[in-house]
Amino acid sequence: MTDRSQMIYLDYAASTPVDPWVVEAMTALMTADGNYSNPSSTHAAGRRSVEYIAHAAGQLASLLNTTEDTLVWTSGATESDNLAILGAAYYRRERGQHLITMRTEHKAVTDPFSELEKRGFEVTWLDSDANGLLDIETLRAAMREDTQLVSIMHVNNETGIIQDIQSIGALCGENDALFHVDAAQSCGKLPIDLAALPVDLMSVTAHKTYGPKGIGALYIADRKGVHVEPLLFGGGQQRKLRPGTLPAQQIVGFGAAADIAQSRINDDLGHLTALRDRMWAGIRDVPGVTVNGDIANSFPGILNVSVEDIEGESLLLALEPLCVATGSACNSKSQEPSYVLRALGRSDALAQSAIRFSFGRPTTAADVDVAIELYRNGIDKLRCLAPTRAA
Amino acid sequence: MTDRSQMIYLDYAASTPVDPWVVEAMTALMTADGNYSNPSSTHAAGRRSVEYIAHAAGQLASLLNTTEDTLVWTSGATESDNLAILGAAYYRRERGQHLITMRTEHKAVTDPFSELEKRGFEVTWLDSDANGLLDIETLRAAMREDTQLVSIMHVNNETGIIQDIQSIGALCGENDALFHVDAAQSCGKLPIDLAALPVDLMSVTAHKTYGPKGIGALYIADRKGVHVEPLLFGGGQQRKLRPGTLPAQQIVGFGAAADIAQSRINDDLGHLTALRDRMWAGIRDVPGVTVNGDIANSFPGILNVSVEDIEGESLLLALEPLCVATGSACNSKSQEPSYVLRALGRSDALAQSAIRFSFGRPTTAADVDVAIELYRNGIDKLRCLAPTRAA
Amino acid sequence: MPGTDARGMSSDPYSAEVRALFAAPEHGGVLDNASCAAVEDQGVRISLFARVEEGIVTGLRFQAWGCPHVIAAAEAFCAKSEGSAASDLLEFSVSGLMQSLSVPAEKSGRILVLEDAVRSLGSIVRGASKH
Amino acid sequence: MPGTDARGMSSDPYSAEVRALFAAPEHGGVLDNASCAAVEDQGVRISLFARVEEGIVTGLRFQAWGCPHVIAAAEAFCAKSEGSAASDLLEFSVSGLMQSLSVPAEKSGRILVLEDAVRSLGSIVRGASKH
Ligand SMILES: Cc1ncc(COP(=O)(O)O)c(C=O)c1O
């Protein structure tokens, strides 16, 4: 068994620890003193709870440079993606039933689109270039009169590649198609200015940025024609867009996490860039190693590398006690090679050897050095063990 | 402004404080040590997270006397109700499109049914007797060949009335209709034995029983023909019934709350009964006061009373610093008289004067005595202020 | 924040002044040997009692059945109008009270019942003084 | 718990024995002047090297490309079979290893590649000794 005391967590793209200050803010909403009250209640305690929530909304709105009333709380980016995609598709179904997305999106986006296909909508699945980037001309060519929704993620969860949501959004605007962005991996990590970006709907989640799991939000631009139909019904909470007792402690946790992120986003990026560059410098000369994605155009918290002729599962075990991912966390239990890497044109074998190192605030250069050593040694060992092809 | 130091919270049916032990269990899942890992990850940290979740599932399953694999985690009872009602209606739509529920259900039940009506399903809305109880013969008369789903709550959130889910379930079984129970108000508070009860689907939530807000579960009986279609898509979590990164700290909080509830359910009931009886004894001689519901057949944590010729909003203000509810928390922002009380045949005026006192573990006899005094004094004062009708 | 369905609802529905007036309505009650006007409308009941001496309102009392804003407005009216000219009652308007008590717009119908009552009291007083 | 999509997946996918064998595969490598059998199938490659003296397997080495269970199984086979009769190789079955290493059922195809390699080694050894 892995000795936990020496476990090195390099899977921050899957989830992050919750900042202690966030935990403190959450705790204050759970115990004693009436702060635990139901925000739907009219009495003093309920109003207090509402004030906390409003404050948190202000914090998240500030991070994204938008206003509180554009935000709907959800249980996470998966629900936000569903609310955006199913909700907008139905809201605008009279206008047209053509939808566009990419093959390299997260399952929380591809699965709702597949469901819509089953229900009679038509979906165009765009390919990226070999680095995972969407060519704007590919999108332009796919646009139709009846295209009503385009969904392209900001930062890819497997490769870290950053899409040009500014240009994509502009193109969507010209075609009167709504533009949804899954920003689960970028919220709190890359600057996002919703006042300036031509984005209609954006999904965010707290647990990728030192907030709690199980709380997210959907941004719905305050513009004519931008709206979604709800997926859940009951109570009147959140203008009927998303009912249910508001989980005040979760929301306050997200708000606090957003506040912290805003104050240190540049420092974080500097820290992550240094770690990612150190890691890549340490392994780039390993024979057969390649980056999945494009370092020059990536969120620096993620480095995804494949290596030739190495079996991925054995490599992963050889890397213990590193906690890293193969494929994305959400799919990594299946032994299938990542569909995202396959979509970039990687062979099954290469995709299968992919390791996603992802770094976070607590990661140190020493952690990275251990990771480098384990990666090099692991590959050496497995190569020594492997039959020489000629044998 | 209310002085918070003397605020007396008697709104435990709206939400409860989180037990400190639960908070501790949650905190352990959020900070350091790898416990914050994504349960979808395959590495050691991810597996640890999964183990915590499995343990919590065991705790909730034990409280309800069922097995872990009948439980699907959701964001609360609102989502569970939606998943059960929309999910079962669509799953069984080939079989029949007739559904049955009651007018006195929570909005989280009535609103999904109203939505289904808009989508072409047929809903029979049953009336209760004057106490809020469903007469089994009323249900029998409503049953049809094509009835595929019946949804009746266990404990009513406004009146505390307890429905006979054993008999209702048996009748549903005879008619091959699925039976869904909204147990948001009874889970952890009344004994529930799912191994013995003829219930197919049951919604529960943590925040009404000293757990965190924003986490619930749907019980789906492990019986042929009992199934729901998912509302959300993405990832493979929870057998594709409800995707999204599992909010481990929330689940662990629910588990811990369930564990505590199981160990003290009888003591809690004794405590609440004593408080409720004390409260009622202290106000029953106020002229014109009546119970909404039926004390003999109610969950003792709730006492809902109306009083003749008193304006409800002024009564509520006169009761400060008590935190109590008029109508249910979820609707109390609208000034409409409670639709639940209207459905029991209360006049608008009587419904409008309704105050729901609800008690919890921290409530003391002294709290109740203050509540009695404030209630009596408030009514006296308002009656003195009111014009004599003859004037 | 739609997040809360609480835009405009997150704050205390009652201003400090409304709370104070509601908590201690010093002019609540009846006045013997006085003119009285009673109005019932919008689910609100208001009775006003006035003693007028030489064209001046020397005593005012109210009874009210209604929400806290109605009670507070009635109290505020009485407190302010004692000592003023009886003829002013006829021109009384609640708009000043609506503002100073921050009465939410949806309650304006109820508060107008007070205006009706005051004006009706004004005519009664004028009628009485004509005798 | 469907709650976790983790039924049967919540526990460590590797037994302590698999971990130990994978961490230190003492029989990994080649053997000079030895018989050799190589099989490639199911995305798995295995080469086995055996030195046989008087019908007894006196030395065994393996090379493998595959998942940890494949490597662990190859190592376990080598460790156990050194010193046994060469003729046993022909009857070798992986079912014992599958069980003792708790190999998940979906991987049985890959482990069978080891069985093929061992039996093929058995025939080669027999052929060689007939000379
Ligand atoms: C790009 C992306 N979208 C959506 C999600 C789902 O987010 P959540 O776990 O909050 O449901 C994730 C992570 O799991 C992600 O990386």
Ligand SMILES: Cc1ncc(COP(=O)(O)O)c(C=O)c1O
């Ligand atoms: C009977 C009933 N059903 C459903 C709900 C909704 O539960 P949740 O707040 O967990 O969404 C509540 C409480 O709000 C309730 O009392």
